[in-house]
Amino acid sequence: MTTTVIGYPRIGSHRELKFAVQKYFKQAISADELAQTASQLRHENWQTLSDAGIDQIPSGDFSYYDLTLDTATLLNIVPARYKALHLAPLDEYFAQARGYQGEHGDVKALSMKKWFNTNYHYLVTEFDDDADIKLVGTKIFDEYQEARDAGYQTRPTIIGPYTLIKNGRFTGHKTASDFVPALVAAYEAVFAQLAKQGADWIQIDEPALVKDQTAADLALFSSLYKPLLAAKHGLKVLGQTYFGDVRDSYDLLTSLDFDALGLDFLEGAETLPLVQDHGFPADKILYAGVINGKNIWKAHYQDKIDLLNQIKGAAAQVVISTSCSLLHVPYTIENEPQLDDKYKRYLAFAKEKLTELVELDRIEAGDTALLEQNEQLFTQPRYVENETITKQVASLKEADFHREPSFEERARVQKAEFNLPKLPTTTIGSFPQTKEVKRNRAKFKKGEITKEAYDQFNRDQIKACVEFQEEIGVDVLVHGEFERNDMVEYFGEKLDGFLFTSNAWVQSYGTRCVKPPIIWGDVSRNQPITVAESVYAQSLTDKPVKGMLTGPVTILNWSFPREDLSLKESTYQIALAIQAEVLDLEHNGIKIIQIDEAALRENLPLRQSDWYSKYLDWAIPAFRLVHSKVAASTQIHTHMCYSEFDDIIDAIDDMDADVISFEASRADLTLLDTLQKDHFKTHVGPGVYDIHSPRVPSQDEIEGTIRKIVAKIPLDNIWINPDCGLKTRGNKETTPSLIHLVAATKKVRQELAYEN
């Protein structure tokens, strides 16, 4: 059989792209130097795939920042405000990704959202009424040519028009159907050019099909693809889906003139029955996603072979592929020399998954030794059970998930306890992770400084951070999270049951990467995690300092979970550990505790019918479990970022936190209408500026945002804060931004007092 992958990671095995792009942002290297690094990384990837023996190699899966933005840029879907800056193409591209503030003007970045159910984030395409969609870019052609010149005949990949529309925003009066003719013409021009260059195939990604589809959605899909597939210019077209099954569109997809369809047989619960029951056309090739593109566990070959045999029973021509792009896993376990082999033999990152694809092919061809070797991994138990924790989870009662007294009674108690001004100001927790902060940790990890010196540096940072917040007049302070590498990895490191890697980076957005910890065993807490830093910060001020924790659902969703234990059970184990930390903080005098659930939405099933039965029914209780035992006077905050909350707003209110902060500014505060309509009870801090951009919001701008919030949410329920932690920012932009935030709040407070 033929082997392939949907896409490969692009940040570089040691984050070379991240560092080069950041240098470009700082004007430390030129566009040409950046292009050279990028080209080298692409060549390395093609070489790796080729050396592994992968038959069909993709191109076009590389991006400086994001593939959705690349596709929109290729097709001239660039809002006028960026064009008006008159920047060089690469700078215009980055201006859309990060906002721009400089001599050419001042514009915010495009909205950024979670890419389906992953921790990757894409830039939302804006379809303005005056969008002039046409092929203007050359990226996909250049990369195809570059590969070809290097001796690789690749399959260029592109995000499809339907997913571009479904993940996009329509800012004017026009709707999706108004853009269909131009999109068809633009994609057809892409086909024509690739065919002219000598490409055989194109992969067109349409993951939006794995969500629930209405009849109107399917009609839109047909209106795009019927004309497009009638004008292939001799190119063969692979319609690629991932992250689920295509139960609503399967019959349509198989009836259209695709030459191949890529289906996900892992997350797609219905994929195999669909193929078996409805049949698969003999004239099409089935790209079978059987190697998991999201997990880091070695595949159980016998299971895969059984699955492949069933697939082959229903489809005449099968290519073995990954369930999604390998973008979501780290490069290679070769970069983890410190990890004991007793763990490593169970792991497969991107490069090792290439080997798995090729080995499956060899097993299919009769290599039974490989099968037997692999089977040994799955015959012995790999985990040691922690009986105490499993019993604790098993004995949880209904009452463990409910906090008393009621929200309203707690709000009364807390109002008296804290006596905060109207529109209290706060931040989300982290302050800039400056070069010095990261260097201090790097030195400590390398053994160049002692634990005492490491801690003392962080204490000095905390002190300066507390003093700064007091000086500018923030009402509820934070300690700054200087001691944390990442909000999940840090907790993983302190809890029992996790494994860590040194270089297993995965892109989260643009230049930002994460190193998800691996849940290896039962999770438990055997030491305080955050108490020392919080207590120290609180000792420096009379104002309340928020304790800062990551919630159980987020720890689970941003780790690589076990596959032998349900996500619910794993999350409850983590919840009990975080509950112990909450109570420890409370016991040590911390009166406000924020439990971040930034990733709550991440594992929400893509199909609405599964939301409660498969996820929210345990994810929301897991959060409640964490704070159910605190006193009425302890104020529990939570925080979420980068999500669309409108459709799960009731579930969020049901978390029963006292206060929630969330991202809103980059989505134009549209969530406020939902909060207003649904009488959201939890007090809210809709982020008043976007921290993912280096832009400094003016005081005026923030005042305007606060007034919009005040117009829609009861005054007593509102908090004022940025929309996420400040760790990715420098002090240069953070200091003026926070000064503007506090000044703007004071100004609006004055106006309100005058009005009253």
Ligand SMILES: CN1c2c(nc(N)[nH]c2=O)NC[C@@H]1CNc1ccc(C(=O)N[C@@H](CCC(=O)N[C@@H](CCC(=O)N[C@@H](CCC(=O)O)C(=O)O)C(=O)O)C(=O)O)cc1
């Ligand atoms: C809030 N978000 C988070 C998400 N997921 C997470 N797991 N964590 C999050 O905070 N998802 C949604 C959002 C947005 N996503 C992100 C993701 C990543 C970042 C971010 O800031 N990442 C940092 C890496 C953070 C980290 O692990 N730092 C380590 C290592 C630092 C480092 O690179 N050290 C250098 C040496 C430095 C020196 O010597 O000077 C090295 O290793 O080479 C640490 O601090 O110890 C990133 O840089 O990408 C933000 C939002």
Ligand SMILES: N[C@@H](CCS)C(=O)O
């Ligand atoms: N407390 C974290 C939340 C980020 S989502 C921070 O401030 O970085």
Ligand SMILES: [Zn+2]
């Ligand atoms: Zn956040």
